Amino acid sequence: MNLLEKLDAAAAARIAMLPTGVGAFGIPIEEVYSATEARIGDRRVLLLGTNNYLGLTFAPECLEAAHEAIDEEGTGTTGSRMANGSYFGHRALEKEFAAFYQCSSGMVFTTGYQANLGTISGLVGQGDTVLIDGDSHASIYDGCILSGADIIRFKHNDMADLEKRLRRLGNRTETTLIIAEGIYSMLGDQAPLAEIVELKKKYGCFLLLDEAHSLGVLGETGQGLVEKTGLLKEVDFITGTFSKSLCSIGGYCVSNHPQLEQLRFVSHPYIFTASPSPATIASTRAALELLRNGTELRDQLWKNSLQLYTQLEETGYKLGPDPGPVISAMVESPQQALALWQGLLDHDIYVNLILPPAAPEGKSLVRCSVNAAHTTEQMKYVGDTFAKLKQEILN
Amino acid sequence: MTASNYDEIMQLLCDRLSDLTLSEVEITPESNLIGQLSIDSIKLLNLIMEIEDTFDISVPINALADVQTVRDLVDLIYKIKSAS
Numbered sequence: 253m254n255l256l257e258k259l260d261a262a263a264a265a266r267i268a269m270l271p272t273g274v275g276a277f278g279i280p281i282e283e284v285y286s287a288t289e290a291r292i293g294d295r296r297v298l299l300l301g302t303n304n305y306l307g308l309t310f311a312p313e314c315l316e317a318a319h320e321a322i323d324e325e326g327t328g329t330t331g332s333r334m335a336n337g338s339y340f341g342h343r344a345l346e347k348e349f350a351a352f353y354q355c356s357s358g359m360v361f362t363t364g365y366q367a368n369l370g371t372i373s374g375l376v377g378q379g380d381t382v383l384i385d386g387d388s389h390a391s392i393y394d395g396c397i398l399s400g401a402d403i404i405r406f407k408h409n410d411m412a413d414l415e416k417r418l419r420r421l422g423n424r425t426e427t428t429l430i431i432a433e434g435i436y437s438m439l440g441d442q443a444p445l446a447e448i449v450e451l452k453k454k455y456g457c458f459l460l461l462d463e464a465h466s467l468g469v470l471g472e473t474g475q476g477l478v479e480k481t482g483l484l485k486e487v488d489f490i491t492g493t494f495s496k497s498l499c500s501i502g503g504y505c506v507s508n509h510p511q512l513e514q515l516r517f518v519s520h521p522y523i524f525t526a527s528p529s530p531a532t533i534a535s536t537r538a539a540l541e542l543l544r545n546g547t548e549l550r551d552q553l554w555k556n557s558l559q560l561y562t563q564l565e566e567t568g569y570k571l572g573p574d575p576g577p578v579i580s581a582m583v584e585s586p587q588q589a590l591a592l593w594q595g596l597l598d599h600d601i602y603v604n605l606i607l608p609p610a611a612p613e614g615k616s617l618v619r620c621s622v623n624a625a626h627t628t629e630q631m632k633y634v635g636d637t638f639a640k641l642k643q644e645i646l647n
Numbered sequence: 648m649t650a651s652n653y654d655e656i657m658q659l660l661c662d663r664l665s666d667l668t669l670s671e672v673e674i675t676p677e678s679n680l681i682g683q684l685s686i687d688s689i690k691l692l693n694l695i696m697e698i699e700d701t702f703d704i705s706v707p708i709n710a711l712a713d714v715q716t717v718r719d720l721v722d723l724i725y726k727i728k729s730a731s
């Protein structure tokens with residue numbers, strides 16, 4: 253098979269799995285009306301499949317900051333952080349992230365994907381070991397592969413399994429990095445951070461936590477799982493993204509280890525890419541301010557999340573174990589998932605369809621992401637529609 | 648269990664693979680895991696976790712880059728087990 257034939261074979265396998273469902277991926281959103289509504293085809297739909305947890309995509313403070321930056325600094329930096337792409341705003345945002353996490357160092361990356369790639373591949377290398385949760389995001393896997401370190405997976409959130417693998421490492425644990433996530437994006441469940449920290453200390457290794465989905469969502473000021481659990485000081489490196497609760501694009505890493513600064517000189521995903529545009533940085537800075545003072549937004553987000561989670565659970569849907577803004581209904585087959593996804597869209601509700609191998613353990617998921625801008629009535633409409641479709645499609 | 652003998656590892660792996668594969672083809676040391684036995688990357692990763700527990704070893708998943716056939720996988724496990 254030549255290169256193109258291999259792609260054809262992959263396309264054929266995808267179509268064979270779900271002949272009518274191919275359009276479900278990368279569906280075009282024609283117009284965006286607000287944090288909760290958009291047009292898909294000729295339908296005005298309720299957006300329930302975005303990562304816009306605090307509903308800040310149209311926050312006036314962020315829009316204004318972005319407009320001002322574009323007028324004053326132009327559309328792009330046209331260069332890398334290492335060369336001409338470190339503006340005042342990039343450095344300011346790094347300081348603001350470090351201060352937000354009470355850490356000594358902060359780095360900004362061009363995407364959250366690159367934050368993981370750049371941090372992991374900067375911290376570990378050949379001969380070192382990464383111990384990663386089996387359900388880790390692709391950016392974590394890819395960062396580990398780029399690093400050249402030995403990659404060992406532990407069973408998702410299974411602490412006995414993690415300990416077994418740590419024990420097998422013997423005296424290699426001092427060059428071992430454990431990696432976990434605050435909230436896992438597929439089922440919305442949280443890492444057992446206290447137990448991970450305990451094991452990290454017992455075996456003398458390091459810990460990186462990706463707060464991509466938990467930033468703005470967990471903790472009094474929205475730091476994430478580190479704040480909810482009071483374990484901020486015990487986590488060596490925290491990464492995250494601007495692309496979810498902060499409503500822009502970019503990523504960060506913060507740490508109290510001054511050695512983090514060295515990554516600026518060795519981390520290819522940091523060095524060999526253009527820095528985020530001025531407008532991106534400006535809106536992110538404004539959003540971070542709203543996020544840390546956003547107790548009311550978080551309260552609303554959790555109220556909405558619990559309302560929908562409870563209704564779906566009562567209706568008999570099998571959900572992830574932890575209630576929260578990521579609510580995934582697990583169904584029997586890709587075909588059922590597609591039918592449910594399509595049924596929701598036919599009722600003007602957009603959610604995410606997630607099929608194997610993206611979903612863990614061969615599951616098929618219909619995933620809702622709730623946000624703070626949703627209303628109680630909208631949550632009820634979604635819950636009622638799920639209930640109706642369960643009768644029509646799944647029974 | 649401590650099947651550190653090469654043939655025992657081969658036998659054990661062939662048994663597990665025959666449970667996992669959807670394909671009817673006979674499993675031999677030269678069988679290609681992906682091409683002939685349809686063991687996709689997720690199945691392979693889960694099989695590695697099982698193997699780690701069975702032999703009480705760590706098999707880094709990056710070492711799988713060089714593994715194409717059943718024999719490659721047995722060689723890798725044997726090498727790690729012998730060194731541990």
Ligand SMILES: Cc1ncc(COP(=O)(O)O)c(C=O)c1O
Nearest residue numbers: 363364365389391437464493495
């Ligand atoms: C856990 C996790 N880490 C990292 C990322 C990457 O973030 P970004 O979209 O900013 O590249 C994502 C987003 O999909 C994620 O879910």
